[in-house]
Amino acid sequence: xxxxxxxxxxxxxxxxxxxxxxxxxxxxxxxxxxxxxxxxxxxxxxxxxxxxxxxxxxxxxxxxxxxxxxxxxxxxxxxxxxxxxxxxxxxxxxxxxxxxxxxxxxxxxxxxxxxxxxxxxxxxxxxxxxxxxxxxxxxxxxxxxxxxxxxxxxxxxxxxxxxxxxxxxxxxxxxxxxxxxxxxxxxxxxxxxxxxxxxxxxxxxxxxxxxxxxxxxxxxxxxxxxxxxxxxxxxxxxxxxxxxxxxxxxxxx
Amino acid sequence: xxxxxxxxxxxxxxxxxxxxxxxxxxxxxxxxxxxxxxxxxxxxxxxxxxxxxxxxxxxxxxxxxxxxxxxxxxxxxxxxxxxxxxxxxxxxxxxxxxxxxxxxxxxxxxxxxxxxxxxxxxxxxxxxxxxxxxxxxxxxxxxxxxxxxxxxxxxxxxxxxxxxxxxxxxxxxxxxxxxxxxxxxxxxxxxxxxxxxxxxxxxxxxxxxxxxxxxxxxxxxxxxxxxxxxxxxxxxxxxxxxxxxxxxxxxxxxxxxxxxxxxxxxxxxxxxxxxxxxxxxxxxxxxxxxxxxxxxxxxxxxxxxxxxxxxxxxxxxxxxxxxxxxxxxxxxxxxxxxxxxxxxxxxxxxxxx
Amino acid sequence: xxxxxxxxxxxxxxxxxxxxxxxxxxxxxxxxxxxxxxxxxxxxxxxxxxxxxxxxxxxxxxxxxxxxxxxxxxxxxxxxxxxxxxxxxxxxxxxxxxxxxxxxxxxxxxxxxxxxxxxxxxxxxxxxxxxxxxxxxxxxxxxxxxxxxxxxxxxxxxxxxxxxxxxxxxxxxx
Numbered sequence: 001x002x003x004x005x006x007x008x009x010x011x012x013x014x015x016x017x018x019x020x021x022x023x024x025x026x027x028x029x030x031x032x033x034x035x036x037x038x039x040x041x042x043x044x045x046x047x048x049x050x051x052x053x054x055x056x057x058x059x060x061x062x063x064x065x066x067x068x069x070x071x072x073x074x075x076x077x078x079x080x081x082x083x084x085x086x087x088x089x090x091x092x093x094x095x096x097x098x099x100x101x102x103x104x105x106x107x108x109x110x111x112x113x114x115x116x117x118x119x120x121x122x123x124x125x126x127x128x129x130x131x132x133x134x135x136x137x138x139x140x141x142x143x144x145x146x147x148x149x150x151x152x153x154x155x156x157x158x159x160x161x162x163x164x165x166x167x168x169x170x171x172x173x174x175x176x177x178x179x180x181x182x183x184x185x186x187x188x189x190x191x192x193x194x195x196x197x198x199x200x201x202x203x204x205x206x207x208x209x210x211x212x213x214x215x216x217x218x219x220x221x222x223x224x225x226x227x228x229x230x231x232x233x234x235x236x237x238x239x240x241x242x243x244x245x246x247x248x249x250x251x252x253x
Numbered sequence: 254x255x256x257x258x259x260x261x262x263x264x265x266x267x268x269x270x271x272x273x274x275x276x277x278x279x280x281x282x283x284x285x286x287x288x289x290x291x292x293x294x295x296x297x298x299x300x301x302x303x304x305x306x307x308x309x310x311x312x313x314x315x316x317x318x319x320x321x322x323x324x325x326x327x328x329x330x331x332x333x334x335x336x337x338x339x340x341x342x343x344x345x346x347x348x349x350x351x352x353x354x355x356x357x358x359x360x361x362x363x364x365x366x367x368x369x370x371x372x373x374x375x376x377x378x379x380x381x382x383x384x385x386x387x388x389x390x391x392x393x394x395x396x397x398x399x400x401x402x403x404x405x406x407x408x409x410x411x412x413x414x415x416x417x418x419x420x421x422x423x424x425x426x427x428x429x430x431x432x433x434x435x436x437x438x439x440x441x442x443x444x445x446x447x448x449x450x451x452x453x454x455x456x457x458x459x460x461x462x463x464x465x466x467x468x469x470x471x472x473x474x475x476x477x478x479x480x481x482x483x484x485x486x487x488x489x490x491x492x493x494x495x496x497x498x499x500x501x502x503x504x505x506x507x508x509x510x511x512x513x514x515x516x517x518x519x520x521x522x523x524x525x526x527x528x529x530x531x532x533x534x535x536x537x538x539x540x541x542x543x544x545x546x547x548x549x550x551x552x553x554x555x556x557x558x559x560x561x562x563x564x565x566x567x568x569x570x571x572x573x574x575x576x577x578x579x580x581x582x583x584x585x586x587x588x589x590x591x592x593x594x595x596x597x598x599x600x601x602x603x604x605x606x
Numbered sequence: 607x608x609x610x611x612x613x614x615x616x617x618x619x620x621x622x623x624x625x626x627x628x629x630x631x632x633x634x635x636x637x638x639x640x641x642x643x644x645x646x647x648x649x650x651x652x653x654x655x656x657x658x659x660x661x662x663x664x665x666x667x668x669x670x671x672x673x674x675x676x677x678x679x680x681x682x683x684x685x686x687x688x689x690x691x692x693x694x695x696x697x698x699x700x701x702x703x704x705x706x707x708x709x710x711x712x713x714x715x716x717x718x719x720x721x722x723x724x725x726x727x728x729x730x731x732x733x734x735x736x737x738x739x740x741x742x743x744x745x746x747x748x749x750x751x752x753x754x755x756x757x758x759x760x761x762x763x764x765x766x767x768x769x770x771x772x773x774x775x776x777x778x779x780x
Contacts, residue, residue: 012458043451045323057460063449065322066462068345071315074307078319078327081303082277083450086323104315107308259631259642285646368646396669429669430627430642432634515667590672 008032010041010061017055021214021221023178024052024120028059030178030188031091031118034195035062044087045079047072049101051093052126070101073108076115087198089116095125098134098158105164112169112203112246116194119160122211123232130216134158137235142216157235161208165242171203174240177210177233179225186238203246210236257432262422263288263330265397265433266356267296269404270328272438275354276302277320277327279313281335284368285424286358289330310335314342314355321351322461324448326408330356332427333374334365343417344383348463350447350478352411354404355389356420358427359559361586369586370424372508375563378421379537386475388482390418390489391536393507397431403534405436410489412443414481421536423559425509425588485538492540493532494547496522500529502601503547504594505568506557507533514557516591521598528598536564544571553605554578555597557589577605608663610744613671615656615688616680621733625678626657628737632747632755633661641669654683661746676743678736680704680721697743699736717743719780730773738777749775 007013010032018024035041041062048056050069057064067075072090080088097105097119108115124142125131131144135157139148149157161173172194176187187209194205210232212224219227245251260268267289270278278297280290290306297304303320307313313329320327331339336357346353359374361367378391390410394400400422407418449459465471496518497503506514511532521528531547533540544554553576556565562580569578581597583589612629616622623644630642644657658671677692679685679700689710692698697715703722717739725732741747752774760766 041452042454045449045451047319054464057462061452061458063452063459064461065319065449066349066460066464067318068315068341071311071318071342074312074315075319075322077305077312078277078279078316078321079323079449080319081305081316082320082323082325082327086451103308104312107312257634259627259634259640424646425643425669428644428646430630431666431669432640509669512666513668513670519667588670590670591668592672 008036010035012059012061014058016059018052019215021212021224022052023209023211026178026184027118027120027187027209027211028056030184030191031089032060033188034192037192038195038199040087040195040199043085044089047076047079047088047090049090049092049096050127051096053091053093053120054127056091070096070099071104072096073101073104073113073115073117077108077111077113080113080115084114087116087195089118089195091118092120093126094119094121094123094133094135098160106167109164109204109206110167110169112171114198114201114203116198117204117206118191118194119206119208120211121160121208121236122213123157124213124216126213126216137231159236161206161241164206169204169246170206170242171197171244171246172205173208173242175208175210175236175238177228177238179210179212179228183238208236210238257434259430260397260433261288261430262397262400262426262428263358264292265401266330266404266420266422267292268435269401270354270408271296271300271302272436273405273408274326274439274442275328275408276325277317278302278304278329279307279316279320279327280329280331281307281310281313283332283335285360285427286330286332286356288427289356289358310338311341314339314346317353318342318346318349318351321346321353322349322449324445324450326412326442328354328356330358332358332360333362333371336374336377340383343389344385344387345463346417347387347389348385349461350415351417351461352408352415353417354407354411354420355417356422359421359423361584367586368424370509370559370588371584371586372423372510372559373561373563373584374421375536375558375560378419379539379567387478388416388485388537390414390416390485390538391421392418392491393421393534393536394426395508395511395532397426397429398433399534400426401433401435405439412445414485416481421508423509424586489535490538490540490542491534492543493534494543495530495532497529497531497547499527500547500550501527501552501606502555502598503529503531503551503553504555504557504598505531505544507536507564510557510559510589513589513591514594517594517598520591520595526598526602533564539567539571541567541571544568548572548576551576553601555601556580557594557597558582559588560584579604608746610659610661610676610746611671611674612659612661612676612678612740612744613656613674613688613691614659614678615654615684618655620655620680621731622655622680623657625733625737625740626659628755628759629659629661629740631759632741632752633659635755636747636751638662638746639664639666641666643669643671654681656684661744676740678740680736682707699739699743701732724776724780725773728773728776730769730776734770734773735777735780738774739780741774742778742780749778
């Protein structure tokens with residue numbers, strides 16, 4: 001009998017803690033499939049964030065480090081500089097990457113740090129149960145923006161891909177979504193490219209994955225996917241924002 | 254030709270770290286320690302190591318955490334305000350059982366404070382460095398040769414006990430030059446089977462983590478760590494006593510302040526006063542036994558610090574408050590003079606003799 | 607026990623730190639215990655600059671020079687600030703080109719020398735003349751004894767060896 005579907009080898013055989021309908025599971029699987037396809041599990045080191053993916057160190061078969069909130073790109077920098085032959089990735093949420101860890105993110109990018117960053121944007125703090133994120137949309141109701149995010153009070157959401165694309169050290173950033181099969185397939189392509197870039201030494205690669213949080217959005221999984229398509233994609237357009245070898249010009253000289 | 258070379262404290266610390274096998278340095282400029290990262294910036298690329306000027310102290314300590322987790326000897330250095338920023342990362346290092354060396358070349362505080370020598374971070378180094386139940390092994394050199402020697406010790410102890418080790422200096426230690434004999438570079442480093450450098454498909458994955466969501470599990474892990482701390486307290490106490498055997502008066506100080514006290518002690522001895530010194534080299538573990546021993550015959554203690562009085566708590570605890578402990582301190586970057594300390598010795602004599 | 611606690615002070619750019627480091631190197635070369643401590647911080651840029659050097663047959667206790675046995679003052683603020691701190695019986699070397707006033711104490715020996723003018727006449731650096739004089743006043747080493755140190759310090763720029771030795775000898779003879 002032929003196997004048509006199985007758990008990727010790079011994923012541990014454990015039950016994940018994610019809520020029903022959460023898209024973290026999909027993204028974990030995509031990362032694991034890419035690691036398997038590239039045959040790099042034995043030399044990969046992952047860095048888990050503080051946030052819903054905090055237990056990611058229990059879910060990947062590769063070596064894992066749990067970082068402080070926002071510090072994953074700095075920790076990954078340390079790992080990569082210590083052992084450049086390792087493939088190093090971080091897996092971070094929006095609060096981690098775009099609020100408390102903005103400096104670490106921006107500077108890892110501008111240094112062209114040769115790492116891969118998987119960025120889950122679900123416009124909310126999941127782990128602490130539904131507070132406003134740096135990516136929460138204008139008008140979005142959260143427990144800390146109970147009257148809806150008012151840009152005059154709480155400022156505007158950060159568009160991470162657009163911002164990082166302005167930095168010369170960024171080799172690649174693409175915004176993808178996991179709301180439907182077609183987009184999941186595209187998301188995997190992007191994640192694979194982000195790992196391949198690192199192996200080729202091209203510089204900082206980031207994939208922003210628009211994701212859902214049914215529990216904290218107060219929606220069913222189906223409604224959550226609809227919200228992603230209806231509200232998030234127009235504000236956070238999908239696509240490639242930057243694709244180059246960050247050091248090609250320097251090396252040419 | 255002398256076999257010693259004249260080196261500035263900050264540069265000697267950097268060279269000693271490299272010779273101790275440090276291959277990753279992450280830091281951020283701050284007076285009065287900046288020559289340390291500058292030296293690393295020059296030297297590391299030549300030996301295949303990493304120097305990286307981070308975007309912040311917070312990033313630097315987390316880069317150290319990453320490099321240490323990857324199994325490499327890693328270090329950062331800063332001065333007081335920068336150490337406060339590193340506090341978070343040091344707690345995570347402790348909680349993840351990761352070795353690292355952190356150098357603090359202290360300056361006056363609190364806040365931005367000043368840039369002149371200070372010892373006002375003693376409590377920080379020995380107690381409240383950051384959140385959680387944990388310890389940092391703190392070493393306090395009083396001269397450049399000792400700083401060099403302790404750097405090798407720091408890396409060895411950090412690896413042995415899998416914990417952060419702090420070298421607590423001050424502006425004097427960082428800035429002054431003294432002749433040093435540098436040790437030979439280490440050739441063999443301890444194995445780190447726990448490191449995250451890839452499973453190579455040959456073992457289960459290693460996880461470096463400080464999160465334990467079940468209270469009982471976290472308690473167990475912390476208790477195990479404290480068993481290791483007990484070993485540190487048993488094995489790693491370092492202290493210098495000088496002229497203490499027959500002393501009526503014990504002057505106690507650490508780091509560069511102890512050097513200044515020596516002048517005052519010499520002068521007092523020349524006048525026939527029996528004064529000796531206890532100088533902690535490890536601030537944690539604190540050399541309590543040396544104080545208890547001295548208290549058996551000494552009638553009073555004089556604690557001298559470049560602070561408003563921090564180590565004095567440990568001195569009092571060490572002798573169970575069995576003798577008067579007088580305090581003399583200058584702070585904010587003001588350095589005590591031998592004459593001031595001598596006057597305090599005389600005052601203490603009047604009090605207890 | 608032989609001990610020199612030397613305080614060297616002047617304006618940034620006069621080579622104050624160089625004099626201090628040179629004395630420390632020479633002392634070390636001749637088997638003395640030595641220490642060198644600079645003033646640091648914003649003072650480095652323009653304002654006053656000073657450093658303390660200890661040279662002793664015994665291990666150095668405090669590296670700070672609070673009460674110097676020898677003071678070198680290369681500008682007026684330095685003499686004003688440190689003149690009173692010199693130990694009785696100590697000595698003060700100062701540049702009469704840059705310091706107009708007369709010495710204030712009777713219990714120390716003054717060596718007032720127009721270093722700036724002499725350096726111009728001889729075509730050498732004033733701070734090396736001062737160094738030579740400092741060797742003469744302390745007496746812990748003569749210019750011949752300092753030769754190997756100067757050679758080592760100018761190893762990367764050998765053309766500087768002769769002019770520096772010339773200045774050191776000239777200063778020693780003042």
